[in-house]
Structures are given as structure tokens and as C-alpha cells.
Amino acid sequence: MPGTDDTTVASMNRILQAAAFGIVLGLCTGCAGIREAGQPMLGVGSTVRLHTALVVPERRWSVYLQDSKPQRLATIDESRGYCELKVHGPKPTAQHIAPGVFIVTSARRRLDRTAAREIRIASIGALANTGFERRYRAYESEMSLSGADDIRAFTCTVLQEAGLGRYMTLAEARSVVGDVLSLQPASAVGVEQ
Structure with a gap:
């Protein structure tokens, strides 16, 4: 120079x-x-037991659970974590899910930017364009399920700051779903807990 x-x-x-x-x-x-360090909260062969009949609202594909009960999407506090039971697709009328046992056929963890944006927009639309979704991520554990009803998956998500977040633990998921669901890891299937 x-x-x-x-x-x-x-x-x-x-x-x-x-x-x-x-x-x-x-x-x-x-x-x-x-x-995606560590294992998903429920591995293949684990069971998800639904104790209470649930209703998937019309034109929706999931039931949100938080505070031990079903919730509307707009009432979810994503920073405390929530879980969903997902059906194969929305229908023009409400879908009823009967109590039963569902087996985990696959499990994975992922970061979901879309869920963070959808939940945030639904709960406080005024902040939708503030860049919130760029700073936070939805840390999601998803377990594919098979069983008698039209249930596709069980997911548990918590919204946390990007890079600093962590996935929901089994104990936290049990606290979120309360008595609506029992979550039993594959290693404990057949063992009374």
C-alpha cells in the first residue's frame, strides 16, 4: 500500500x-x-398412550397440548414448550381421536423456523415482522406413530434463542402433556413406572 x-x-x-x-x-x-446431539426423548418402540379422547378442530391437522390439557394455537406459550398430536391431514369437519396406544416408528430432532414464525404470528401478530423468527428457533422432537387412529406423529417443541437452545426432555414433555398422555420409553416398555 x-x-x-x-x-x-x-x-x-x-x-x-x-x-x-x-x-x-x-x-x-x-x-x-x-x-442433533443426543437421543430423541422417545426412541423407536416407545409408546404414547392417549387416555382422553381429543378433537382436532375442522381444517386443522393437530391438537396442541400445554399445561396438561388441549389448547388453541393462539393460546400456546411457545417459550414454555408445547406438544402436538398430528393427524395425516386436515378435514372439513372435526376429527375425533379415541384413547389408545401408539407405537413410535421413527424419531428425530430438528430446528423448525416455520413453527416459530407461525406460533409467534398467531400469538402476537404485532411482532410478526420484527425479525423475531430470525433470532429464535423452534427446537422440535418428532416421533412418527402407528396405531388404530389416524395419528401421524407426536411432536414436542420449545422456542429458544438460536444457537443457545436445547430440545425438550422427557420429563418436561410429561409435564406439558400431564394426564392426557403417558410417554413410555422403549427401554421401559413392559416395566411398570
């Missing part, structure tokens, strides 16, 4: 290196939540 001494160039290089390091560190921190 014309007109600069070695000290200035060295200082500029150190500043650029520090900025690059900060960017890389920031990217790594932001990606920390994407890794």
Missing part, C-alpha cells in the same frame, strides 16, 4: 484477522443448535 508503513499494515492485518475470527466464531455459535 503506498504511503503506509509496516506497522500500519500489520495492525490492519490483525484487525482483519480478528474480524474474520469473530465471524467464524459467530457462525459456529449459530450452528451449535443445528447439531
Whole structure:
């Protein structure tokens, strides 16, 4: 660079290196939540037992559970976590889910940006365009189910700050669903708890 001494160039290089390091560190921190470390709360072969008949509202595909009871979408406090029983698809009339036992056929964890945005818009629409969904992620555990009724999946989600969040534990999920559902890990199937 014309007109600069070695000290200035060295200082500029150190500043650029520090900025690059900060960017890389920031990217790594932001990606920390994407890794799916650990096991899902319920593995293959686990059971989800529904004790109470539930109704999926018309034109909806799930029942939301929080505070040990079914809730409307707009009343969910996503930061405290919630669970859903999902059917295969919406119908023009309400769908009734009878009590029964459902077996977990697959399980996974994922970050769901869409759920964070949908829940946030439904609960406080005024903040929908503030960039909230860019700073927070819905940490979702999803278990595919098979059983007698038209249930497709059981999911538990908690909205947390991107990169710092964690997935809901089995104990937390049990607290969310209360007496509506019993969640029994595959390792305990056949063992009284």
C-alpha cells in the first residue's frame, strides 16, 4: 500500500484477522443448535398412550397440548414448550381421536423456523415482522406413530434463542402433556413406572 508503513499494515492485518475470527466464531455459535446431539426423548418402540379422547378442530391437522390439557394455537406459550398430536391431514369437519396406544416408528430432532414464525404470528401478530423468527428457533422432537387412529406423529417443541437452545426432555414433555398422555420409553416398555 503506498504511503503506509509496516506497522500500519500489520495492525490492519490483525484487525482483519480478528474480524474474520469473530465471524467464524459467530457462525459456529449459530450452528451449535443445528447439531442433533443426543437421543430423541422417545426412541423407536416407545409408546404414547392417549387416555382422553381429543378433537382436532375442522381444517386443522393437530391438537396442541400445554399445561396438561388441549389448547388453541393462539393460546400456546411457545417459550414454555408445547406438544402436538398430528393427524395425516386436515378435514372439513372435526376429527375425533379415541384413547389408545401408539407405537413410535421413527424419531428425530430438528430446528423448525416455520413453527416459530407461525406460533409467534398467531400469538402476537404485532411482532410478526420484527425479525423475531430470525433470532429464535423452534427446537422440535418428532416421533412418527402407528396405531388404530389416524395419528401421524407426536411432536414436542420449545422456542429458544438460536444457537443457545436445547430440545425438550422427557420429563418436561410429561409435564406439558400431564394426564392426557403417558410417554413410555422403549427401554421401559413392559416395566411398570
